[in-house]
Amino acid sequence: MANLKSLENILNYGKRINEIKFGWLHKETRGILAITEKGGHQEIKLSKIKAGRLYIYPDEEKKILYLLTIGDKNSQENDIKECVSLLNKLGKKNG
C-alpha cells in the first residue's frame, strides 16, 4: 500500500507513467503495471499478508487507476492473463 500511495502521490503531481522511476514498479503487457514490495515491509509484518504483486492499470487520460488483481511471483502468468481479460471487459484495447 505504501508503494501504491507513493505512485498515487507522484501521479497527482502530474508525472507521466513512463517518466516514473521506481524499482518496484514493473511494466507488463498492455500497459499493465505490477507493484512489487521492495523496500520497507512494515505493513506486511503488521497485517501478516503474504508479500505479493499488485496489478494496476493507469488510465492517464481519465486519471483513473484501476486495481486489477493481486498475486505473487508464482501466480504471475495467470494473474496477467486475468488482468488482460479485465482490461478487455473494461474496453481498454491499447496499453
Add this chain to the structure above:
Amino acid sequence: MAEYKNVIDLIQKSDLDRNIKKDILTELNNRKSAEFLSLVRNYENLSEEEIAKRMGVSVDYIFKLETSTDDKITIQDLKNYAKALKANFSIQFSKKVNLVEQFIYHKNQIEKISKEMVKLVQNDPTLDNHISQFFHKQIDKMFEMFSKVTKELEHIKIQKVTPPKETLQYDYSIEKEETTEKS
C-alpha cells in the same frame, strides 16, 4: 466495480480488521518524508540506482529509505539525499502566522535576496545591466500587482458603502417631503 477517491479511501473502506486498518493508515501517514524523497527524485528524473551511486550507497539502501517511516529517517539521510539531488537542505520551524506576518516575511525575504543580487554586481560589474533590468521589471510587476489589488479593494469598498438604488430613491423622497414640509 468499487470506486475509491484515493489509496486512503480504499483502505478505509476495505474489509480489513479495524486495528490492522488503523496501523496501515498510521504507517502511511508517517511516511511523508519518504514520499517526499521519492517525489523529488522522480522530478529530477533520477532512478534509485542513479541516486544510490551519487550518494555512495546501495540501491537497497535507497529502497529502504524511500519506504521508511519518518522516525527511521535521519537528518544525515536527508542531507545526503539533498546533496545528491544538488538541492539545498534546510530545517524550518515556523509558527502559524497571519497574513500580515506572512506578507512582511516575504517582503523581508525579497529584500534579502535583492541585497545578495547587489553583492553579485559588486563582485562582477558585467552583471549590472542584467540585474538592473531585472529589478526594473520586478518593480513594474509589483506596481501592477498592487494597483490591481488596490482597485479590487476599492471595488469592494464601493459595493459595501453604496446602498442599493431603491434605498437611495426612498431616502431622496423622504428628504424631499421633509423639505416640502419645512418650507
